[in-house]
Structure formats: structure tokens, C-alpha cells
Amino acid sequence: MALENWKTPLSYLGLATLAYTSLQLNRQASIFLLPSTLQRYNLTSKNWALVTGATDGIGFGFCQELCSRGFNVILHGRNATKLERRARELEAEFPRGKTGIVVLDSVGVDSSIDEIATQVHEILKQHGGYLSVLVNNVGGDAKPYTLLDGNTFAEAQETMDKNAVFMLHITRVLIPLLEEGERGLVLNISSVSAYGMPYISVYSASKGFVETFTRALEAECVAARRKVDIMGLRVGTVKTAGFDIAENLFVPTGRVLASAGLNRVGCGQVIPYAYFWHWLQGLSFYIFPRRLLMNVTVKKMMSLKAEQESKEKQG
Ligand SMILES: NC(=O)c1ccc[n+]([C@@H]2O[C@H](COP(=O)([O-])OP(=O)(O)OC[C@H]3O[C@@H](n4cnc5c(N)ncnc54)[C@H](OP(=O)(O)O)[C@@H]3O)[C@@H](O)[C@H]2O)c1
Incomplete structure (x- = not known):
């Protein structure tokens, strides 16, 4: 009886679905098993990484992890004093690493951003x-x-500038510099909110831009045989200055997230999850209906809003 059932068209369909699902799961899971190819961008141990928004959170975590993997680091931010302080902290922790700083507000970008190439060139010329x-x-x-x-108007513009417009222009300006050495890499930080989330619609849309920009640029660089690899990293909740919540397995620190992100370089996907436990959480986007996920998200947003308001009241 069981064997007869096995031969029905529905069984074949079931088997094909199972095979497809296992293949997809394996493909996804393998990104956490492949070794990082980050060192191909620093064969001489003299190369530099530039990190935007480098004075706190995930950005400073990237600076620490890049230094620990032998890169020199240029920190970008808007506050010169804080940038200098963070650069000295890095030099104390990694005495063999060199640092430079670039001061530029990511909000209200105009054509003067093109001068960032000159500033970076000056740092490279010096060191x-x-x-x-x-x-x-x-x-x-x-x-x-x-x-x-x-x-x-100003708040919406700030969010779009910080997440999307600045990324577009700094990449446009620095891509030729990234090709001057043997090979360059661009890593764009995205978010699970690129899925399209309520009550953070501007931010969510700006991360949608990040993902589409990353995919388009990656395809363009491959087609034009440019010496630059383009990747995005999708990120879930991280404990940072900007998002000060309790740390746990699913909420890593900025440095843990940065380390995981650098480990994904060369994994074969254009926008992988940086961190395994975020990937596991992200499976819910494939499994559950969007309406259900949005109901849960709205509840989460409202509880975060209440938490933020109570913190503001306490001063
Ligand atoms: N934390 C999360 O849960 C989470 C989740 C998903 C994605 N992400 C993404 O991860 C990235 C980093 O987030 P984070 O939580 O680490 O942020 P964060 O702790 O708030 O740090 C942001 C960094 O950007 C700098 N910055 C802010 N506004 C700037 C401006 N106008 N011009 C120049 N620099 C500016 C800050 O400098 P100052 O010190 O001067 O403020 C700081 O160094 C963002 O793209 C975020 O969307 C974060």
C-alpha cells in the first residue's frame, strides 16, 4: 500500500519540494561554513579599510576587527574629537596598526563629498x-x-541621507581608489528591516535601497570586470549606542557582529546574513505569512516605543 502511494504524482511533487527545500537550506547554511577570503584584500599587510560611522557600535566593531586582521583603518565620522579618541584607542589595542580619520557629516551631502578621495589619498601617501x-x-x-x-521633512531626509544617499556617493567617489591596488571590496550594511516594516517606513525603505544598490553594483562590477567585489551584510538586532538593549545570543555586540560579517566575505552570496543567530531568526520570513509577521512586528515596535518614551521621561 505504502509503495503504491509512493508512485502517485503528488508524492513526486512532495519529494521534489523536499529536495528543493533541503538544497536551499544547505545553500544558506554553507555560508557559515566557508572560510573568509578577507585576506585577499591585504596580501601585503599594508592596506587600508575605511569604515563609515566608525566612532561607535558596529562601525567601531569593524575597526577593531579589521585592525586585528592586519588592516590599517581610516575612521569616518562627524565629530573630530571623538574620531581622534577612537583612533588612539585602536592604536593602543593594536600597536602595529595605523589609523587615519575623515570628518564629514553624512547628512546634507553635497558635491563637496568628491573631495573625500583627496583626503584618503593624502593618508595613503603619508603611510x-x-x-x-x-x-x-x-x-x-x-x-x-x-x-x-x-x-x-528634516527627519525623513536625515534617515535617507545617513543610510542611502551617503553610501551611494562615497562608493561612487572611492571605487576608483579601491581599484588602485590588487583588488578591492565594498561591504554595505543592511538590515532585516529591508523586508518592509511598519512604524519605521523611512528607515526600512532606505535599507531596501541599500540592498537593491548592492545587487545592481555587484552585477555591474562583474559585467565590467572591475577589480572590486561588492557585498551587503544583512543585520538583525545588535546592542549598540544607537540601540541600547540587553545583550543575548540573538542580540550580539557590535564587535561580535563585525567579526561575523568579516567571516562571511567570500561566502558566495551577495547579501548574506552576517551572524548565524540572525540568519536563524530570519528563516521566519520564509516560513510564516507576511500578515502574521507584521502583527508581531507592530507589537514589538509599540513595546520599543514605550521603552524609549519611558527612558526619555527618566532623562
Ligand atoms: N543596531 C542594530 O540593531 C542594527 C540592526 C540592523 C542594522 N543596523 C545598521 O548598522 C549600522 C550601524 O548601526 P549602529 O547601531 O552601530 O549605530 P550607532 O551605534 O548609532 O553608531 C552610528 C555611528 O554612525 C555615526 N554617525 C551618526 N550620524 C552621523 C552623521 N550624520 N555623520 C557621520 N557619522 C554619523 C555615529 O557617530 P557619532 O558618535 O558622532 O554619533 C556612530 O559612529 C547602521 O547602518 C544601522 O542601520 C543596526
Whole structure:
């Protein structure tokens, strides 16, 4: 009886579905098993990585992890004093690493951003080596947990500038420098919110830009045989200055996240999850219906909003 059932068209369909699902799962899981190819961008141990939004959170975590893997680091931020302090911290922790700083507000970008190439060239001229890695990390939400029209013009613009516009322009300006050495790498920091999430619609859309930009640029660089590899890293919740919540297995520190992200370089996917436990959480996006996921997300947003308001009240 069982054997007869086995031969029905429905059974074949079931088997094919099972095989396809296992293949997809294996493909996804293998990204956490392959060794990182990051060192191909620093064969001489003299090369530089530039990290945007480098003074805190995931950005500073990337600076620490890149230094620990033998790169010199250029820190980008908007506050010169804080940048200098963070650069000295890195030099104390990694005495063999060199640092440089670039001061530029990511909000209200204009054509003067083109001068960043000159500033980076000056640092390289002074110390030697090539710029071989760009980590587009700066980002955040100027007004989270609100309806779209709860944002002022300035707040909506700030979120788009910080997450999307700045990334577009700094990559445009620095791509030629990334090709000056043997090979360059661009790492764009995305978020699970690129899925399209309520009450953070501007931020969510800006991360949608990050993912589409990353895929388009990756295809373009392959087609034009440019000497630059383009990747994105999808990120779940991380404990940082910008998102100060309790740390646990699913909420790593910025440095743990950065380390995981660098380990994904060369995994074969254009935008993998950086961190295994975020990937596991992300499976829910494939398994559950969107309506159900959105109901859960709305509840989470409202509880984060209440938490933020109570912190603000306490001063
Ligand atoms: N934390 C999370 O749960 C999470 C989840 C998914 C994705 N991400 C993404 O990960 C990236 C980093 O997030 P994070 O939580 O680490 O952020 P964070 O702790 O708030 O740090 C942001 C960094 O960017 C700098 N920055 C902010 N506004 C700037 C501006 N206008 N011009 C120049 N620099 C500016 C900050 O400098 P100052 O010190 O001057 O403020 C700081 O160094 C973002 O792209 C974010 O969207 C984060």
C-alpha cells in the first residue's frame, strides 16, 4: 500500500519540494561554513579599510576587527574629537596598526563629498599601502516607531541621507581608489528591516535601497570586470549606542557582529546574513505569512516605543 502511494504524482511533487527545500537550506547554511577570503584584500599587510560611522557600535566593531586582521583603518565620522579618541584607542589595542580619520557629516551631502578621495589619498601617501576595503556602515533612524507623517521633512531626509544617499556617493567617489591596488571590496550594511516594516517606513525603505544598490553594483562590477567585489551584510538586532538593549545570543555586540560579517566575505552570496543567530531568526520570513509577521512586528515596535518614551521621561 505504502509503495503504491509512493508512485502517485503528488508524492513526486512532495519529494521534489523536499529536495528543493533541503538544497536551499544547505545553500544558506554553507555560508557559515566557508572560510573568509578577507585576506585577499591585504596580501601585503599594508592596506587600508575605511569604515563609515566608525566612532561607535558596529562601525567601531569593524575597526577593531579589521585592525586585528592586519588592516590599517581610516575612521569616518562627524565629530573630530571623538574620531581622534577612537583612533588612539585602536592604536593602543593594536600597536602595529595605523589609523587615519575623515570628518564629514553624512547628512546634507553635497558635491563637496568628491573631495573625500583627496583626503584618503593624502593618508595613503603619508603611510603607504592601498585602500582595499570600504565598509558602508553609517546609518540609523532619525525618528523610529512613528507613522510616516510623524517625520518632519528634516527627519525623513536625515534617515535617507545617513543610510542611502551617503553610501551611494562615497562608493561612487572611492571605487576608483579601491581599484588602485590588487583588488578591492565594498561591504554595505543592511538590515532585516529591508523586508518592509511598519512604524519605521523611512528607515526600512532606505535599507531596501541599500540592498537593491548592492545587487545592481555587484552585477555591474562583474559585467565590467572591475577589480572590486561588492557585498551587503544583512543585520538583525545588535546592542549598540544607537540601540541600547540587553545583550543575548540573538542580540550580539557590535564587535561580535563585525567579526561575523568579516567571516562571511567570500561566502558566495551577495547579501548574506552576517551572524548565524540572525540568519536563524530570519528563516521566519520564509516560513510564516507576511500578515502574521507584521502583527508581531507592530507589537514589538509599540513595546520599543514605550521603552524609549519611558527612558526619555527618566532623562
Ligand atoms: N543596531 C542594530 O540593531 C542594527 C540592526 C540592523 C542594522 N543596523 C545598521 O548598522 C549600522 C550601524 O548601526 P549602529 O547601531 O552601530 O549605530 P550607532 O551605534 O548609532 O553608531 C552610528 C555611528 O554612525 C555615526 N554617525 C551618526 N550620524 C552621523 C552623521 N550624520 N555623520 C557621520 N557619522 C554619523 C555615529 O557617530 P557619532 O558618535 O558622532 O554619533 C556612530 O559612529 C547602521 O547602518 C544601522 O542601520 C543596526
